[in-house]
Amino acid sequence: MAIQLKMPALSPTMEEGTLAKWFVKEGDEVSSGDILAEIETDKATMEFEAVDEGVITKILVAAGTDEVPVGAVIAEMAGEDEETGPADEEKPASASKAEAEPEATEEVKPEIMETAPPAPISRADDPSVPAGTSLVSITVREALRDAMAEEMRKDDTVFVMGEEVAEYQGAYKVTQGLLDEFGPKRVIDTPITEHGFAGIGAGAAMGGLKPIVEFMTFNFAMQAIDQIINSAAKTNYMSGGQMRCPIVFRGPNGAASRVGAQHSQNYGPWYAAVPGLVVIAPYDAADAKGLLKAAIQTPDPVVFLENELLYGRSFEIPEIDDYTLPIGKARIMREGSDVTIVSYSIGVGLALEAADNLAGEGIEAEVIDLRTLRPLDTETVLKSLAKTNRMVVAEEGWPTCSIASEIVALCMEQGFDDLDAPVMRVTNEDVPLPYAANLEKAALIDSARIVAAVKKVCYR
Amino acid sequence: MAKSPRKTTPVKKPAAAKRPPAKPKPAVHSTGGLKAPIYSASKEEMLDFYEQMLLIRRFEEKAGQLYGLGLIGGFCHLYIGQEAVVTGLQTAINPGKDSVITGYRDHGHMLACGIDPKIVMAELTGRASGISKGKGGSMHMFSVDHGFYGGHGIVGAQVSLGTGLAFAHKYKEDGGVCLAYFGDGASNQGQVYESFNMAELWQLPVIFVIENNQYAMGTSVNRSSAEDQLYRRGESFRIPGVQVDGMDVLAVRGAVEEVLKDVRSGGGPVLMELKTYRYRGHSMSDPAKYRSRDEVQDVREKSDPIERLKAALLKQGVKEEDLKALDKKVRKTVMEAADFAEESPEPALSELYTNVLVEQY
Numbered sequence A: 001m002a003i004q005l006k007m008p009a010l011s012p013t014m015e016e017g018t019l020a021k022w023f024v025k026e027g028d029e030v031s032s033g034d035i036l037a038e039i040e041t042d043k044a045t046m047e048f049e050a051v052d053e054g055v056i057t058k059i060l061v062a063a064g065t066d067e068v069p070v071g072a073v074i075a076e077m078a079g080e081d082e083e084t085g086p087a088d089e090e091k092p093a094s095a096s097k098a099e100a101e102p103e104a105t106e107e108v109k110p111e112i113m114e115t116a117p118p119a120p121i122s123r124a125d126d127p128s129v130p131a132g133t134s135l136v137s138i139t140v141r142e143a144l145r146d147a148m149a150e151e152m153r154k155d156d157t158v159f160v161m162g163e164e165v166a167e168y169q170g171a172y173k174v175t176q177g178l179l180d181e182f183g184p185k186r187v188i189d190t191p192i193t194e195h196g197f198a199g200i201g202a203g204a205a206m207g208g209l210k211p212i213v214e215f216m217t218f219n220f221a222m223q224a225i226d227q228i229i230n231s232a233a234k235t236n237y238m239s240g241g242q243m244r245c246p247i248v249f250r251g252p253n254g255a256a257s258r259v260g261a262q263h264s265q266n267y268g269p270w271y272a273a274v275p276g277l278v279v280i281a282p283y284d285a286a287d288a289k290g291l292l293k294a295a296i297q298t299p300d301p302v303v304f305l306e307n308e309l310l311y312g313r314s315f316e317i318p319e320i321d322d323y324t325l326p327i328g329k330a331r332i333m334r335e336g337s338d339v340t341i342v343s344y345s346i347g348v349g350l351a352l353e354a355a356d357n358l359a360g361e362g363i364e365a366e367v368i369d370l371r372t373l374r375p376l377d378t379e380t381v382l383k384s385l386a387k388t389n390r391m392v393v394a395e396e397g398w399p400t401c402s403i404a405s406e407i408v409a410l411c412m413e414q415g416f417d418d419l420d421a422p423v424m425r426v427t428n429e430d431v432p433l434p435y436a437a438n439l440e441k442a443a444l445i446d447s448a449r450i451v452a453a454v455k456k457v458c459y460r
Numbered sequence B: 001m002a003k004s005p006r007k008t009t010p011v012k013k014p015a016a017a018k019r020p021p022a023k024p025k026p027a028v029h030s031t032g033g034l035k036a037p038i039y040s041a042s043k044e045e046m047l048d049f050y051e052q053m054l055l056i057r058r059f060e061e062k063a064g065q066l067y068g069l070g071l072i073g074g075f076c077h078l079y080i081g082q083e084a085v086v087t088g089l090q091t092a093i094n095p096g097k098d099s100v101i102t103g104y105r106d107h108g109h110m111l112a113c114g115i116d117p118k119i120v121m122a123e124l125t126g127r128a129s130g131i132s133k134g135k136g137g138s139m140h141m142f143s144v145d146h147g148f149y150g151g152h153g154i155v156g157a158q159v160s161l162g163t164g165l166a167f168a169h170k171y172k173e174d175g176g177v178c179l180a181y182f183g184d185g186a187s188n189q190g191q192v193y194e195s196f197n198m199a200e201l202w203q204l205p206v207i208f209v210i211e212n213n214q215y216a217m218g219t220s221v222n223r224s225s226a227e228d229q230l231y232r233r234g235e236s237f238r239i240p241g242v243q244v245d246g247m248d249v250l251a252v253r254g255a256v257e258e259v260l261k262d263v264r265s266g267g268g269p270v271l272m273e274l275k276t277y278r279y280r281g282h283s284m285s286d287p288a289k290y291r292s293r294d295e296v297q298d299v300r301e302k303s304d305p306i307e308r309l310k311a312a313l314l315k316q317g318v319k320e321e322d323l324k325a326l327d328k329k330v331r332k333t334v335m336e337a338a339d340f341a342e343e344s345p346e347p348a349l350s351e352l353y354t355n356v357l358v359e360q361y
């Protein structure tokens, strides 16, 4: 009875991987728990274990093959277990059921995981980038790592601390290689003690160091939020400017993929509400690098919100030494005259996608990436509003008391005369994020909802 | 480097400080340390333990397989290797009366609480018939009917919550005890110690169960813990601790019998450290570079809780084919659960907005 072995999904976001190595060959007998193969993704190398007992009859994908899609049949096995025969017979059935599954599996992937359209305004056109600068393509993950490494080379008071940042190379591999280069004095694994190490980081910053504190995700920073707000954010003010707290709290923020209510939240609005903090939430690799470097350099405490779903995405970045960007400046990603879509972080990709679709229908949308949530670049937002007279804010997060709400208030207070339509918020649904694939998809913002809102404010 | 699971170790009662001892310390501890008796189980009981552990193992293997097929998403933390812990403990408690709480590695606890494998598996696949209607996912499952209070995704949170459940038992005088399970990694969280203090101060009926599987993701206990003998972690709060071989279901059951007697009689909290091991990665996406293949293989070969009990059963004259039949029965149960979980429909879209609040305002 043939059992098909399929390329497994080994992480919530894995779509394909490299079949690095086979540990078995045709004719080998295997039992449950035996390692069959080694599989690599951009994040990690993982072992693929046998679940069933039997004999490997055919190896269909050779070792060293790249881009093997999840679900592809990589080998066949003959089950040999007579006694458990009837129970095991479901295997091919379940395999063929899985064959019908790919669409469902596709659906599971939130739209935000698709590669977003590139911003029409190239980094090369950035006025701050010298003419003739070449662009290189790197992932957001590499950009963040490079930013930390460069700052650590320059300034030996900079160090990184967090759960699994050193030996494990980062839970999401953002700190990959840092331990090798900088050693355990400066790349420090902590126990699972967020409140403690956030406080230790803040204290070290008060004592003259420049800590980068990684939270495995910002969901876990809720354990530490007291130190971030009551200690880091207020020290400079309360001490009349004597005592500084130059610290960066960074890590992934927002919804990932199917990780449920406790692991899928956008804290942008939470931290952006706090005077004394700088809050940055980049979308692409260039901003990730340029703004993380700025965050490490600034004497103020910074909350730096990344996004797991963007880590693996590649973007062009100018090849400039010490590429640092100004904090507090939004970026116009795409110019347009009919409507402005304001967004940040992963929402920017959706806004660009929506703008592309709208262009097909004759609506030219201007897309603004806020990049810094506190202080907000109100000037860029209001200027664009004065030009287009219509605005939609797209945010991967809850609607109530959101960054979107803040932008709406800004337009009411300072841009009222420029408005030809009410400003609309496009956000996630106002519920804890559900786990079920269909409910999760329904709960999360997508480009279709942005398109619909734009049409509404354009009265189309 | 994993230490081999150790035998139960004596617990010294800390020297008395100023505050008069609020209670006579449990007999098991004050007599100079726990000599936790190995539980002398009847053949029927042993067969029952065997079946329960096997159910957890087969269920988890299946869950791993469904994850690989894309039917389970997000994180999925398997309990394989640790079956003796939950089986030994849960078979000793009083299902209608006591309460149980744990972290995200919760499938085994639910099965040991007697929850239908079908609705657990259907939650893992995110279907309407899942125990949380598909809205919770593998890390967030609950069954108040079974006294199972979750299923929590935030490391350490369940320890304070469990202490609160114990507070409620004492307040209501319902005679219940709370079993609060957490990992070696979780045992470093600050709220754990705040809870220890209040639990002892208020003499709450809670058993703090540390499932020391040697690793928190990629961090071994000795890389994260200044005191790596975790059973001693309650000492400065005067909470007695016992260390038990968590790969031996009879040792676990024997130890908890004693501990339960003390806690039920109003003796306040006790800490149990169960030395165990997780065979699989932390979650499905764990590259597992922090330990060697040999280390895992070694534990599997020498201390597997199921094989160990199997050997004891065979020694008692149980026939190999009877055990095979049991395995077949368990496989069938798991297969049915998997089919159910695959075939059940996804939740209705209207469920997105239900259960946010209880009332309408």
Ligand SMILES: Cc1ncc(C[n+]2csc(CCOP(=O)(O)OP(=O)(O)O)c2C)c(N)n1
Residues within 6 Å of the ligand: A163, A192, A194, A216, A220, A223, B105, B153, B154, B155, B156, B182, B183, B184, B185, B186, B187, B213, B215, B216, B217, B278, B282
């Ligand atoms: C507050 C918090 N910090 C970090 C995490 C991420 N995380 C999930 S499980 C885990 C390791 C926990 O290890 P342990 O307590 O030993 O339990 P085990 O996984 O071994 O069962 C970590 C760091 C989390 N879920 N919550």
Ligand SMILES: [Mg+2]
Residues within 6 Å of the ligand: B183, B184, B185, B211, B212, B213, B214, B215, B216, B217
């Ligand atoms: Mg552990």
